[in-house]
Amino acid sequence: MRIGELSRRTGVPVPTIKYYVRAGLLPSGELTSPNQASYGEAHERRLRLVRALLEVGGLKVAAVAELLAVVDDQNRTPHKVLGAAAARLGGPGDDDEDEEAVAARAEVEALAARRGWKLDESNAATADLVQALATMFRLGHGEFARVLDDYAEAAERVARADLDHVGRSGDLEGIVESMVIGTVLGEVVLAAMRRVAHVNASADKFGDGSGPAGA
Amino acid sequence: MRIGELSRRTGVPVPTIKYYVRAGLLPSGELTSPNQASYGEAHERRLRLVRALLEVGGLKVAAVAELLAVVDDQNRTPHKVLGAAAARLGGPGDDDEDEEAVAARAEVEALAARRGWKLDESNAATADLVQALATMFRLGHGEFARVLDDYAEAAERVARADLDHVGRSGDLEGIVESMVIGTVLGEVVLAAMRRVAHVNASADKFGDGSGPAGA
DNA sequence: GTTAGCGGAAAGTGCCGCTATCCATAAACT
DNA sequence: AGTTTATGGATAGCGGCACTTTCCGCTAAC
Numbered sequence: 001m002r003i004g005e006l007s008r009r010t011g012v013p014v015p016t017i018k019y020y021v022r023a024g025l026l027p028s029g030e031l032t033s034p035n036q037a038s039y040g041e042a043h044e045r046r047l048r049l050v051r052a053l054l055e056v057g058g059l060k061v062a063a064v065a066e067l068l069a070v071v072d073d074q075n076r077t078p079h080k081v082l083g084a085a086a087a088r089l090g091g092p093g094d095d096d097e098d099e100e101a102v103a104a105r106a107e108v109e110a111l112a113a114r115r116g117w118k119l120d121e122s123n124a125a126t127a128d129l130v131q132a133l134a135t136m137f138r139l140g141h142g143e144f145a146r147v148l149d150d151y152a153e154a155a156e157r158v159a160r161a162d163l164d165h166v167g168r169s170g171d172l173e174g175i176v177e178s179m180v181i182g183t184v185l186g187e188v189v190l191a192a193m194r195r196v197a198h199v200n201a202s203a204d205k206f207g208d209g210s211g212p213a214g215a
Numbered sequence: 216m217r218i219g220e221l222s223r224r225t226g227v228p229v230p231t232i233k234y235y236v237r238a239g240l241l242p243s244g245e246l247t248s249p250n251q252a253s254y255g256e257a258h259e260r261r262l263r264l265v266r267a268l269l270e271v272g273g274l275k276v277a278a279v280a281e282l283l284a285v286v287d288d289q290n291r292t293p294h295k296v297l298g299a300a301a302a303r304l305g306g307p308g309d310d311d312e313d314e315e316a317v318a319a320r321a322e323v324e325a326l327a328a329r330r331g332w333k334l335d336e337s338n339a340a341t342a343d344l345v346q347a348l349a350t351m352f353r354l355g356h357g358e359f360a361r362v363l364d365d366y367a368e369a370a371e372r373v374a375r376a377d378l379d380h381v382g383r384s385g386d387l388e389g390i391v392e393s394m395v396i397g398t399v400l401g402e403v404v405l406a407a408m409r410r411v412a413h414v415n416a417s418a419d420k421f422g423d424g425s426g427p428a429g430a
Numbered sequence: 431g432t433t434a435g436c437g438g439a440a441a442g443t444g445c446c447g448c449t450a451t452c453c454a455t456a457a458a459c460t
Numbered sequence: 461a462g463t464t465t466a467t468g469g470a471t472a473g474c475g476g477c478a479c480t481t482t483c484c485g486c487t488a489a490c
Contacts, residue, residue, distance in 0.1 A: 002457095004466065015449055018468080023447095028468090035455055035468045048354060054447090056306065056350045061447065078421040079414075086410040090403070091271065117415045125410035132403040135271045139263055141396050143380070144404075150376035151401075151408055154369035159412035161365035163420050165358070181356050183413065186366075188305070188347040189359075190409065191402050193366055195301040195340035197374035198398065199294075200332045205378050206293040217488095219435065230480055233438080238478095243437090250437045250486055269478090276478065 003029065006039045010047050017047065024065040025050045049181070057184035063088040071176055078166070081176050083123070085183040090128040104133035107145050115152050162186055218244065221254045225262050232262065239280040240265045264396070272399035278303040286391055293381070296391050298338070300398040305343040319348035322360050330367055377401055 007014045020026040026046055029037030050068075053059045059067070070076060070084035097105075108130050112119045119126050136144045162182050169178045222229045235241040241261055244252030265283075268274045274282070285291060285299035312320075323345050327334045334341050351359045377397050384393045 002467070013449080014467090016447085019448060022469090031468090033456070036457080037468070052350045052354055056347055058306065079417050082413055082417045082421075086414060089410060090407060091273065112411075117411060118418070119411070120414060123411065123414055125407045125414065129404060129407035129411060132271055132400050132407060135267045136396065136400055139267055139396055141393060143383070144393075144397065144401075147373075147376040147380050148404075150372055151405055152412070154373045155405060155408035155412040156416075157365055157372075158362075158369045158409055159416045161362040162413065163416050165362050167420070168358070178356055178359075181351065181354055182359065183410070185347050185351055186359075187406050187409065189344060189363075190366055190370060191406065192305060192340045192344035192347060193370035194373055194402065194405065195304060195398070196327075196332060196334070196338065196344060197367070197370040198297055198377065199301060199335060199338055199340065201371075201374045201378050202294050202297045203333070205382070206297075217436070228480080229436090231478085234479060237438090246437090248487070251488080252437070 001039045001044075003037070003039065006044060006047065009044055010051070012047060012051060020047070020050060020061075023061050025061065025068060049177070052181070053184055056188055057089075058188075059088055059184065067180065071180060076172075076176060078172075078175050078179055081179050082183060085180050087124045089184065089187060090124060091131065093124060093127055094131050098134070100137035101130060101134040103137055103142075104130045107133055107148065111148050111152055114149070115156070158186070158190060216254045216259075218252070218254065221259060221262065224259055225266070227262060227266060235262070235265060235276075238276050240276065240283060264392070267396070268399055271403055272304075273403075274303055274399065282395065286395060291387075291391060293387075293390050293394055296394050297398060300395050302339045304399065304402060305339060306346065308339060308342055309346050313349075315352035316345060316349040318352055318357075319345045322348055322363065326363050326367055329364070330371070373401070373405060 001009075003014055003017055006012075007017055012020075017026065021028045026043065029039040029043065031037050046068075050064055053064045053067070054061065067084050067088045070081055073080075108126065109119065111117075133145065133148075136142060166175055166178050166182060169175045216224075218229055218232055221227075222232060227235075232241065236243045241258065244254040244258065246252050261283075265279055268279045268282070269276065282299050282303045285296055288295075323341065324334065326332075348360065348363075351357060381390055381393050381397055384390045
């Protein structure tokens, strides 16, 4: 298959595919002559994955490139891939440790202790959690910490389900791929579901008969 | 307080504050002379909220403006505000209804029936959910649907906790604000926690002794 | 009375994800 | 065989976005 057909099959414009190759999101096709290359099914599959991570997952091009580099690494392990995927999600990271951040970190550490979690200092997710909580404090909503255990319970349930699901994927290739997809798209699914559940629960609690919550 | 002090207190540069006023994120100060204005505590509070929604929540400036317009609306209700907040999160929305999207929608409707959820057609969260699931199908990961009930259980638990928490906020003003903050920042908290839980559960399941999952 | 800060408007900046244009070559039609 | 179309590769340009800079005439503070 040449680039034109790859484009037709996936709906991704040819120049965009070329751009992805340059950016390291997609391996270049196998050269059959100095200026002809052929693409296989693996390329098509990878391209669809790239588009999903970019469009649905909301990752940046550079983040996808880094993540896929780990996926393609010879020394990959499921654990490493999961860590790499987790590290590409979430915000940029804020190194300031003001008063609220310290309080938030303490709250997170207490939660981790209750949960038996080991907080990995190199895990960006921990930093994201602390930052979000610190922001709550700064906005005068420190009481939000009271629902953290409910959140943790929910997070654990989802994480367990995800890993069970991933385990059913057979070979390493399948495990790694469903880990990436599950981590990134799963986050989108969970967030959307939470919003659906919110609106439903709110209709019960605050329902004002004035119709849907709308846009 | 004049704009310079507002800037000093919040750490937001003066030109950025001016930009936010122009964009409708922040009411302009009260004019004391043709070209002097004074800002109060409400401005400071609102400015902090704006920064939180932008930086931590990841919302776009236009989305924050729309959301705050609903918050400031005289006819606001908690239910409407929640709907408005939910509508600003998530992707742009894809109107194509291909084969996978139909299957995904069926899956979501079946889930809603099991859960007793009412799917509001005007709710962007439903569309996000369908889109993410359709993407899973397109990537050949339709078996992900098997964990949807676990996700739903978790989402419901979190939604219930959120609404209980919001209910404790006293007056309408407080309820509305904690609804916005809880919806937007809560999503960040839940996502981060899920990633923390993933890495912990993965260390148990796939732990390879080779140290942290790292970046 | 000088200097710093202000409100308001308009233009400019830097990043990012593409998109357009070129070129020489190769493939596909006729 | 000859013309049209597509390709790989490289470079430049574009549109959106969140600011930032610059400018102006005016005001407040030392």
